[in-house]
Amino acid sequence: MxxxxxxxxxxxxxxxxxxxxxxxxxxxxxxxxxxxxxxxxxxxxxxxxxxxxxxxxxxxxxxxxxxxxxxxxxxxxxxxxxxxxxxxxxxRDSDEELAISATVSFSQFWLLPKVSGFSRQYPEVRMRIISQDKTPGMEGDVDIAIRYGNGMWPDGKADFLFDDEIFPVCSPEYADRLGEYVDLTDLVRHPLISYDTNDPSWTGWNEWLAAFSVQAPKRSSGMRCSFYAETIHAALNGQGIALGWRRLVQDLLDQNRLVRITSHAMATRNGYFIVVPARRERTEPVKKFAEWLKLEAALSALGGRP
Known part of the structure; x- marks a missing residue:
């Protein structure tokens, strides 16, 4: 040749x-x-x-x-x-960090409570968690992002992780004031804690109530927050009722720090995805972390570890 x-x-x-x-x-x-x-x-x-x-x-x-x-x-x-x-x-440095991008709420409520399991399994992989309230980006040295959406992003290859369902939650103390049965028409008379966002994929109180043919109050007495994590903390502190995304609040439900107050639930339109940069080969740490994420997602869907 x-x-x-x-x-x-x-x-x-x-x-x-x-x-x-x-x-x-x-x-x-x-x-x-x-x-x-x-x-x-x-x-x-x-x-x-x-x-x-x-x-x-x-x-x-x-x-x-x-x-x-x-x-x-x-x-x-x-x-x-x-x-x-x-x-x-x-x-690349063999002891390189694995940079993981996720929203503040996903990091705080789902990833961080579980990620020590990955560290125990792969102690040689150092991690850096990059939390943000907007759609987790691929800028700089981000190796893997966890995003909510339809899985179609031009800057990355997406693998489905899980979908979700949404239902009202509050603190046990606040639930005691509601009684055993909560009718949705009565629900709107209570403070509904809301999250101000321009993200069209996000489900707020108006859309959730409309799914069950309930008219949202024109002016809720509930607290308005700038971040979803704040709405959950407000609910934990007895400020009213928030919309709980099951995948994010499951640990808090298991710990009885939050309680679900109705059987009504709305399935999300989109899902959570593992996303890696479009033109980058998956390194071994990325492959390991992606597989660990999928396993944890499967275990949480079953309600815990076998």
Whole structure:
């Protein structure tokens, strides 16, 4: 087989071509690479000359890949990404942290109470939990994110973890004031603790009550919170009734710190997913953590460990 050097065009030209093809712009490619637009144009011209066919259609104020350009763009991007990931894995510290991104509520109520089990099983893996109230991102060095949604995100590969159900909860002391049976029409007369969010996937009191044909009060006497975790803490402290997402509050129910006050429950539209960066190979720590998450999800669905 002939040496690669004689079969491949100059790497500089391929690198410039990959950027121009991905960004669909010589100007944007120049900005990304830190060179002039003229330098990009020249490298593309030299590459096309060495290949013997055009890679772009030069149109008015824009460029389009030719059919052969499309094929080369796909293979070049995949090859360069593979090289970058291999170099990253080779130069990575063997005692590297595993960066895990999740919402504050998922971290506080589901992940942190369980994660010591992973540490006991894999003591060599150091973890860093990145909690945020928005959709957990893939920015920086995040290795794995736990997200709630429909599983379709352009920046990551998603594996289903579990879905959920939602029902009203309160402290045992507050439940004593309600009595044994709580009618939903009576429920709205009590303080309903709510969570202010612009997330359309989140289920609030209006939607939950509407699912059971109950009109939400125009103005609830309940506390309004900026974070879901705050609504649960308010319920724990007897401030009223909150909507409990079963997967998040199950430990508190098991400990009798919260109680479920009605059999009515609403299934969530979406689910929780394990998400890894789209163009990154799964490292062994990521694989181990993902498998541990799935096992814990299965065990919690069964009501605990066998």
């Amino acid at each position: 002939a040496a690669l050097k004689t079969r491949l065009p100059p790497m500089t030209g391929l690198t410039v071509f990959e950027a121009a093809a991905r960004l669909a712009s010589f100007t944007k490619a120049a900005a990304e690479l830190g060179v002039t637009q003229a330098a990009v144009s020249r490298q593309i011209h030299l590459l096309e000359g060495s290949l013997g066919f055009p890679l772009f259609h030069r149109l008015h104020r824009r460029i389009e890949l030719t059919e052969k350009g499309l094929l080369l763009s796909s293979s070049t991007t995949n090859a360069l990404n593979a090289i970058a990931e291999t170099i990253s894995s080779l130069t």
